[in-house]
Amino acid sequence: MDIGFIGLGNMGGPMAANLMKAGHSLTVFDLSKTALQVASDAGARVAKSPRDAVENSEVVITMLPAAAHVMAVYLNDDGVLAGVRPGVPMIDSSTIDPATAKLIAEAAGKQGNPFADAPVSGGTGGAQAGTLTFMVGADEALFETLKPVLAGMGKNMVHCGETGTGQIAKICNNLLLGISMIGVAESMKLGASLGIDPNKLASIINTSTGRCWSADTCNPYPNVLPNAPSSRGYTGGFGADLMLKDLGLAVDAARQVKQPIMLGALAQQLYQTMSMQGLGGLDFSAIIKLYSGKED
Numbered sequence: 001m002d003i004g005f006i007g008l009g010n011m012g013g014p015m016a017a018n019l020m021k022a023g024h025s026l027t028v029f030d031l032s033k034t035a036l037q038v039a040s041d042a043g044a045r046v047a048k049s050p051r052d053a054v055e056n057s058e059v060v061i062t063m064l065p066a067a068a069h070v071m072a073v074y075l076n077d078d079g080v081l082a083g084v085r086p087g088v089p090m091i092d093s094s095t096i097d098p099a100t101a102k103l104i105a106e107a108a109g110k111q112g113n114p115f116a117d118a119p120v121s122g123g124t125g126g127a128q129a130g131t132l133t134f135m136v137g138a139d140e141a142l143f144e145t146l147k148p149v150l151a152g153m154g155k156n157m158v159h160c161g162e163t164g165t166g167q168i169a170k171i172c173n174n175l176l177l178g179i180s181m182i183g184v185a186e187s188m189k190l191g192a193s194l195g196i197d198p199n200k201l202a203s204i205i206n207t208s209t210g211r212c213w214s215a216d217t218c219n220p221y222p223n224v225l226p227n228a229p230s231s232r233g234y235t236g237g238f239g240a241d242l243m244l245k246d247l248g249l250a251v252d253a254a255r256q257v258k259q260p261i262m263l264g265a266l267a268q269q270l271y272q273t274m275s276m277q278g279l280g281g282l283d284f285s286a287i288i289k290l291y292s293g294k295e296d
């Protein structure tokens with residue numbers, strides 16, 4: 001298939017590479033010359049604008065940082081909607097707010113292009129390995145059409161409901177993840193301060209009712225899990241600033257439906273504090289540093 005792919009960052013770069021490995025022809029666009037060069041070396045055609053990238057595409061995929069970038073890439077004069085042929089389906093895998101996803105879907109629908117929001121979980125490791133989970137907001141027929149394309153980048157495709165519901169699923173998952181990481185950090189730090197061996201504590205938690213992904217796969221306490229970001233200086237994971245963005249999306253979405261999210265709002269402030277202290281580029285499990293005393 002001819003695929004127009006826009007946004008070749010930490011996630012989009014490997015996703016595009018996997019689509020080419022799966023036999024698709026890619027035309028790509030990004031603002032980064034380096035990212036374009038990497039994709040070109042792997043066999044992609046480099047376009048001059050989003051519009052240029054999609055003019056001959058049979059499917060369009062975007063993987064951009066946030067809603068403002070998605071709006072610009074789809075709606076600007078040299079954007080996707082200005083170049084795409086009617087009927088061509090489009091997938092946005094960026095994590096953005098459900099309202100923007102619906103707005104793009106409406107604009108696309110007016111010119112006969114079906115649009116799906118399909119944010120992912122699985123991180124950069126999943127993007128590289130082609131094992132991402134896609135949470136898809138689309139009608140049933142569009143979901144079935146897109147499944148074979150998504151299979152080139154991921155292992156699980158979950159149909160969440162109509163447009164926007166993929167983003168709702170993603171935001172709610174990351175709300176819980178952001179909160180659970182703070183809980184694990186607080187518990188691990190207290191245990192260590194009270195004098196239990198952190199490895200012993202982690203192994204108890206991981207076979208008890210406190211077990212969760214933040215404890216058994218990404219434990220924030222250094223050297224408890226050798227492959228976790230906490231054991232390599234909190235590098236190479238899911239950046240705290242991206243978690244902060246996702247908690248902001250949850251807080252905004254909650255405000256729209258007047259739904260209180262007490263712990264989510266507090267979690268947002270804690271990651272904001274981390275970001276203000278210059279730690280926003282570290283893996284979000286570095287939130288444990290907020291519990292550090294002078295001796296740490």
Ligand code: NAD
Pocket residue numbers: 006007008009010011012029030031032035063064065066069072073093094095096120121122123124237238239242
């Ligand atoms: P990134 O910042 O590494 O990549 C974004 C890319 O978009 C960059 O290459 C940038 O140059 C490009 N870009 C920005 N504006 C553009 C424009 N106007 N036109 C063309 N290209 C443009 O981000 P990422 O880590 O790849 O994340 C992408 C999305 O996936 C985000 O919404 C993020 O929240 C989500 N996500 C990330 C992870 C993760 O672990 N990194 C996991 C799940 C979901």
